[in-house]
Structure formats: structure tokens, C-alpha cells
Amino acid sequence: MRTAVLLLHWMAAVQGAVVIDRIAVTVGKSVIKSSDIDRDVRLTEFLNREPLNLGVPARRKAAERLIDQQLIRTEIATGGYSRASDADAEAMFQRLERDRFGAAETRLDAELERYGLREAELRQEFLWQLTVLSFIQQRFQPGVNVTDQEVQAYYDQHLAELQRANPRDSSLAALEPKIRDLLTGEDVNKEFESWLDRARQDTSIEYHQGAFQ
Secondary structure, eight states, X not given: OHHHHHHHHHHHHHHHHOOOOOEEEXXXXXXXXHHHHHHHHHHHHHHTTOXXXXXXXXXXXXXXXXXXXXXXXXXXXXXXXOOOOHHHHHHHHHXXXXXXXXXXXXXXXXXXXXXTOOHHHHHHHHHHHHHHHHHXXXXXXXXXXXXXXXXXXXXXXXXXXXXXXXXXXXXXXXXXXXXXXXXHHHHHHHHHHXXXXXXXXXXXXXXXXXXXX
């Protein structure tokens, strides 16, 4: 009997020490856990140089970001789109370390610790960001066609601004490539956002409110 009582006490202590990682959102057949939301908030606020805030509003915004990310992950997996390379992600990591922390690894580590993050999580975030950019370009840019008329219209509408920004040569011939790239980027973003809206509408999304408390 004594052994059984001790065992029960031990089991209760172990169970009391376990942190339950709740399901916060179900996206189709995939789930977003509380720990995913927590990590996204920390990464976002670290990258944006914002004070660490794990309150409910911040967690809900993170959940919305992660829903979009899950939809993109599914599309990448089913569509066979190529992913960014570890080398590109590492280069992005090195740039942040150099530009924000003066290439001082100790300063970067201290800031990551303050946000409750690890270098591996930051590298993974950079890898994902680059993968999303690559997906958007592969998926939506081929369908965008900026016409000469659209370039001309933009040039005419923004001529004064373009002349101030490019005093040496503000001719249409000189600025046409930049204008075309700008308009292409805007159209690609519109196509991406429209696709994301449709993907949300076509996917069963269930919020588990208890995970946000």
C-alpha cells in the first residue's frame, strides 16, 4: 500500500510539471499549437525590434499569420515548388548579425535570449521567409504582364516625383525598367493576396479559444 501511495504521489508530481501544448487553430488537416504562436510572436517582435508582448492581441495576430503560412506550406507541398537554400538563409542571418549587432555574436545571443529564442529558430525563420518569397515569384509572377501603356500611365502620373528622385535622367527610357519592376511587384502582390483570400475561404479553419487565454 505504501508503495502504491508513493507511486500515485510521484505520478501527480510529474503530471503537474507537464506543460500542455494546446491546439490553438485547426487549418484543414493541420494544426497550429500554442507553442507555434508563442514562437511566432517572439520572432516577429525580435525582428521588428518591438518590446516582447505575449498578450492575447499579439497571439491572435500571430495565429492569423500562421494560418496564412500553413496555407502556403500546403500549396508548396502539393505544387512541387522549390524552396530556398540553407546558404541563402545563412547569408540573411549573417547580414542581420552584421548590420544590427556589428557582427558581435555575443550581442546577438544576448538579444535572442531576451526574447526567449535560439539561433536555430531565427535561421529557420529566415529560411521560411525566403521560401515564401520564392513561392510567390514562382506561383504568381509568370501570370503578370505589365503593358507599355501601364508604364506610360505611371510615368505620367508620377513625373514630378520621378524627376526629383532622378535629377540626372528622368526620361521614360531611363526609368522604364524600374517602373516595370514596381508595377510587376504590385500586381504579383495583388494576385497573391487574392489567392490567399480564396484559400482561406476554401479551407476549414477552427479556432480553439482556450489556447489564447
